[in-house]
Amino acid sequence: MAGPEDPPTILFVGQHETQRTEAVTPELLYRAQNSGYDLLTAPITTSAFQSRVLETLQEYVKMLNASSEQKDVPLPLLNPLSPEDTNLVPLDSNSSLIAVTSPWIDLASHDPLIAHVSRQVFNLEVAYAAFVGINNILIHGPISSSGTMQYARTLLEGLGMGPYISINVLLPMSGELEQDISADGIHLSELTRPEYAEEVEDVEEGEGETEVYDAWETWNTIRTVCNYSTKLSIALELPRQLPAVNLQSRWYSEPIRLLPLPRTSFWRNGKGFPVLSKQHQQYLTQFLRLRFPPWVLLSDVGAVPSLSNEAAARASSEPTPAEAAADSNEQPLDLIQHLKYMRHLQQSQPTRPPIERFGQGYQDYMQSPLQPLTDNLESITYEVFEKDPVKYEWYERAIALALKDLREKLGEQRKVVVAVVGAGRGPLVTRALQASRSTGIGIQCYAVEKNPNAHVLLQHRNATDPLWNKQVTVVKSDMRTWSGPPTMGGKSGKVDILVSELLGSFADNELSPECLDGVQHVLDPNHGINIPQSYSAHLTPIASPKLHGDLLGRASTDLNMTMAEKWELPYVVMLHQFDYLSTVQPSAEDPRTPVVQEAWSFWHPISTNILDLAKSRADGHIDAGGHLGGDGTNEHNSRSCKVTFRCAHRGVCHGIGGYFETVLYSSPTSGQKIELSTNPVTMADKSKDMISWFPIFFPLKTPIYVPDDAEMEVSMWRQTDDRKAWYEWIVDVYIRMGSRRMKLGGSDLHSCRRNGCLM
Structure with missing residues (x-):
């Protein structure tokens, strides 16, 4: 379970029907949201529009057959959308809709007629969705991998049809989509003329299986043609059986905006309630830990409850899956039992590791490396790194171990000289003093810092911190020009232990080698220790x-x-x-x-x-x-x-x-x-x-x-x-x-x- 320090798990769940028969109205959206859904998918056009497109194709074929010179017959043009062609109108509630383009078009077709008509359908639908204020559009991936380049080129044009349009390409993880992508009527790919049909090569038994990376290859071509547009994302269908871990990991790295979960992705537990496998749960957890997790689309898992069942639906997110299974005979809960299970998963996410809790909001956010040698850091920058629960504890252990080794060499005659160079706000100074206390070995401590603002704070800590107790010598200097501890006669003494935390993310990228080379002259050449x-x-x-x-x-x-x-x-x-x-x-x-x-x-x-x-x-x-x-x-x-x-x-x-x-x-x-x-x-x-x-x-x-x-x-x-x-x-x-x-x-x-x- 998530701990008290964990940020709340964000999970937007949408309802999707591949063959939605009910018009998506504000009333339907109201019912869906009162049932616990956040989003709804909506077909952009109706079956009447599909019929009109098919009629246009039939008329064109008749013209071709009647013409002695087919090259003189222009490709057909579709008329703009009419009120009968779409149920969508501009509404404020459209921000909670995902528009679905017609699944019966074939943008990747080798038949120029089918490709031409499909592009017109796509352009009309995307333009209208943008007009009515729907920003997220779902489109089925290409049917033919050989036509992917052509498909991608069409999507590139679609991305420019509106400043806020985002296109999500529906793809399987491997193989084919498990949900039915067909609609009433004919798919345009079925009308491909024989001369443009793809030839299917004969394969031996066992060689005809779909290559597991085919869908990823398709996506890679699409996003490359579209120049990695941030407006182009994936709707990745999670199948009933997840592929190998290497393919899961590859898809995880891609820009996935939607995770469609068809009914077939769920299993039934002993009480008949739909659940996801452990592998699916773990994979979903990875996505939910992203800075911007994808939305889940429950596909064909049940219609939106009617208003008469609204009260029962509103309480649907409360019971556990076991309680829901006991009530599964009641029709209102049957319609949203998959949704109830997803809300249960949302509330029962495992605790995030410390690095993720610390870095919440910084995931995949690129920053220029610090240059503490050139720049004087702000106090808040020091404070962020001082929250590390491990680093300073390990430094203290290292200093304590070095003190014990030096005590055997130096005996009890004098204190061990410890210098913290690049002391910042003093966390390593504190750790050095604690190591001295825990080992019982006295030290003479120096804190060297070039940042004039941090130098003020170091002096303040030396005067007020009970552990420091005015026993630290604070030096305002670039470590490379520091002459070292003074000794009797005015000569500079030597340091027994030189402590620094100058490392960057690539170890040497904050010039630790150059800084430590410059201060090495103060380290005792016989027994001096660098930490x-x-x-x-x-x-x-x-x-x-x-x-x-x-x-x-x-x-x-x-x-x-x-x-x-x-x-x-x-x-x-x-x-x-x-x-x-x-x-x-x-x-x-x-x-x-x-x-x-x-x-x-x-x-x-x-x-x-x-x-x-x-x-x-x-x-x-x-x-x-x-x-x-x-x-x-x-x-x-x-x-x-x-x-x-x-x-x-x-x-x-x-x-x-x-x-x-x-x-x-x-x-x-x-x-x-x-x-x-x-x-x-x-x-x-x-x-x-x-x-x-x-x-x-x-x-x-x-x-x-x-x-x-x-x-x-x-x-x-x-x-x-x-x-x-x-x-x-x-x-x-x-x-x-x-x-x-x-x-x-x-x-x-x-x-x-x-x-x-x-x-």
Whole structure:
């Protein structure tokens, strides 16, 4: 069950009838909403309109047969809609309707006559739905996969028929739709002339099964032609038997607006009440945790109760499924028993994990990474990260472990000198003091912070916080220019433990290596301990149509940045509606584990030989400029990698997901290791429920199609010109043909050099 801190589960449920006989009037909508439904579907046109279209086709065929020159006979034109053709009129209540285009048209037909008439029907219906104020339109997917391009081109035109129109394409997860999509009368595909009929190839027994990814391939073509329009979504029918987890995950990453649930998707429990399988419930829970969950459409599960049964229907959301089953003999409740079950699921959703509760509202919201070295952060920014229930507890453990190891080396003669560099509002200072108290080992604590506003708060805390008790030395300085603790004789002393939290979502993207290099001179060269001791960047290719679509529609707010440069930036984002393209062999316990590979690592303290060489280059003692400009002072912090991922199932790569792992402290005495991780493979073992960092996303300007059993090669560089650091990335796709490895495609080289992190 959801906990008290969980936001309420939002679930809009609509009622859909594939062959609705009752006109959708305000009175019908009133009855539906009083029964517990939020939405209704409404056919845009009536059976009279279908009859008129068929008559027009018949007249055209007669003209063709009577003409000696068929090329002189123009294609038929449909007259505008008449009052007999539609029951819809402009009403305020239309905002609660989903308009359904005629299911008997065939936009993908190879017959130019059928395609021409179908396009006219579609255009007339969409234009009229927009006119009467219905924004959401449901259209059946293409009948023929070979005509998908033509179908998509028609939808592209339809999207421009109104500024608020949203089109939802009804598609099966795999195979064919389970609900009946036909209507009274003839489907236009049945009228295809023989010369335009598709040839069906002979297949051997067992080879004629529908390919499970066919529906997804159809959708991928449609949304690509429509340029990832945010006005185009999917109405994904959930079948009685869900497909393999990899296909479920692929669909989950797509922009699904509607989830039609036909009657056949439900099972009957022991008391005869309709229920969903455990797999369906778990899949639905994933969707309900999205920032904007899709609407559920109960399809052909029962008519809307009449007004005489309104009172019984209004109470329908209260009983449990078991109570509803006991009352199932009463006709009013029979009509909405599926709805009652959905409301029960809405109220009984499991508790969200801490990262989701913390990030509510930030799902798939792209933000530029922080630059705390360049910018002075606001107090609220510090406060958000200080709410992490794991990170600071792990830091305290690491400091306590380091104190115990140093006590054995230093003895009882003096206090251990601990410096927190980049102290912010002081959470690590507090943890260092608590570690000192818990271990009984005295420390001399320094808090170094360059932000003048945070420096004021640190002084205030030192004067008023009982734990600090005026024993912390607060220093206003950039850590790289701090001379270190003073000693007798005016000389600078050394620090025994240097603590920092400079890591970004990709570990090094907030210039932790450069900052710690600059402050290493204050660390005791013999026994000094850096916390963290090391960190590594990790990556994996992902499919995220949502992020790609958001970037397409995003206008640059930086006057110094061109529109093209939005593709040249990494973004910090709480990845949610996405899919991994490379996964390990699934198991019952772990059906969807990504392959995440290491890009590079950093260690602290680094060799003094490296720092001495960097200083010599900076002083001009070595006549060797940097390969990217400057004098090469920071070239030792450049990195590069080339990693290969095998992708068993087809998909589209929209970018690279980035994570990190860090060793805060590894004790040589006890062998104990304190680690943090955002890597989805290791996070649960190393730092479960940590919320301080979201992943990083490196976008691709042009998505790359990845076929089955392909290899993706990701090349990435961390570059520097001594003034700033930036990333460059490129993705290539290969497939093996026997002993040959053939390249199928690749991205442009992306570089955020112009907007790199300033040092």
